[in-house]
Amino acid sequence: MAVKAKILLMLSVSSTMLFFLLEFSNKLSFSVITYQLNIYKQNSCSCEKCLSEDKMFQFHHMNHSVKPFLTAKSELSEEDYAWWKNIQRERGDYSTYKATVKELFEIFPAEPDYEKPRSDRCRTCAVVGNSANLLKSHYGPLIDSQDIVIRINYGKVKGYEEDVGSKTTHRVMYPESSSRLDNTTHLVLFAFKIKDLQWLKKAFLTGFFGRSYTSTKSTIKANKDLVMVVNPALMKHAHVVWLKKKGVYPSTGFMTLILALHMCDEVHVFGFGADSDGNWSHYFEVLRNKKFKTGIHPGQQEFAVIEELANQKTIKFYRGY
Numbered sequence: 001m002a003v004k005a006k007i008l009l010m011l012s013v014s015s016t017m018l019f020f021l022l023e024f025s026n027k028l029s030f031s032v033i034t035y036q037l038n039i040y041k042q043n044s045c046s047c048e049k050c051l052s053e054d055k056m057f058q059f060h061h062m063n064h065s066v067k068p069f070l071t072a073k074s075e076l077s078e079e080d081y082a083w084w085k086n087i088q089r090e091r092g093d094y095s096t097y098k099a100t101v102k103e104l105f106e107i108f109p110a111e112p113d114y115e116k117p118r119s120d121r122c123r124t125c126a127v128v129g130n131s132a133n134l135l136k137s138h139y140g141p142l143i144d145s146q147d148i149v150i151r152i153n154y155g156k157v158k159g160y161e162e163d164v165g166s167k168t169t170h171r172v173m174y175p176e177s178s179s180r181l182d183n184t185t186h187l188v189l190f191a192f193k194i195k196d197l198q199w200l201k202k203a204f205l206t207g208f209f210g211r212s213y214t215s216t217k218s219t220i221k222a223n224k225d226l227v228m229v230v231n232p233a234l235m236k237h238a239h240v241v242w243l244k245k246k247g248v249y250p251s252t253g254f255m256t257l258i259l260a261l262h263m264c265d266e267v268h269v270f271g272f273g274a275d276s277d278g279n280w281s282h283y284f285e286v287l288r289n290k291k292f293k294t295g296i297h298p299g300q301q302e303f304a305v306i307e308e309l310a311n312q313k314t315i316k317f318y319r320g321y
């Protein structure tokens, strides 16, 4: 014990000494050394590996200058706005966008409620996609053990707890995929047009009676203090940098994964991809079209990026059953 304490003391003194010790000590386990090294280096979080480190950018496309959420103070550049405006070809202009965002922060938190990186914290996240490969996976407890559990659109919980868990700290949606949330779940809005931002405000206050490409709920039940709006600049970043502009724009699931890379130190990914029979479907409903058709979204590229991130051990990817 005394020897160990002495060794640990020396570790924090010199890393050269560490390698010297490594040569001559066969008693220290590697995990202890790694842990001590992390402390020595003053990492930005307490996990083994932190996504919030700036140096991650060299190897992955992480860019922490791209802020994940809109705030009352954030400015979307005209260039980023131009990309965003093009995805659904809505009429409207930059000044309408800015005025709409300004109004949003009159009722929603000016600073979204999420934990910033800290050297003594490890923010772990589960991103739960809707793939049928979750069925019989028994991932429920593993998903629930993460600090943050992000679910996507209609991803159901009730009746599927054993495989998908029961905790939902964040639910990602857009107006056409909105659903009621309980008081403790963050509503994370992906806006694809100015009308979506207007919907958010009206659905909480007066009811929204505009039109969209499909029916949209006119009201929403959720805690307005937990509302977060994804920064269109992050959506563009996912498309331009991560997917090299393939497809018209990325799927919500893929953008949610990129979002998680920006708000977590450790990302665990569930429910993406086909099941073991090669079918692409949802765990809570049978999709008619079983072939992998993702329409305007570059599904193949998205999956390739997920595989790559998993191979590099940037994320932990659970392939399901």
Ligand SMILES: *[C@@H]1O[C@H](CO)[C@@H](O)[C@H](O)[C@H]1NC(C)=O
Residues within 6 Å of the ligand: 063, 064, 065, 066
């Ligand atoms: C990171 O993002 C910021 C903001 O969009 C951009 O100005 C900068 O050039 C990016 N950095 C790199 C290395 O691409």
Ligand SMILES: *[C@@H]1O[C@H](CO)[C@@H](O)[C@H](O)[C@H]1NC(C)=O
Residues within 6 Å of the ligand: 183, 223, 225
């Ligand atoms: C929901 O949470 C807010 C605080 O974020 C609180 O003011 C409100 O009373 C809660 N409502 C219910 C029904 O628990």
Ligand SMILES: *[C@@H]1O[C@H](CO)[C@@H](O)[C@H](O)[C@H]1NC(C)=O
Residues within 6 Å of the ligand: 277, 278, 279, 281, 290
């Ligand atoms: C999956 O695909 C196989 C054929 O590839 C088919 O026989 C099976 O019924 C499909 N399963 C589901 C749940 O759709």
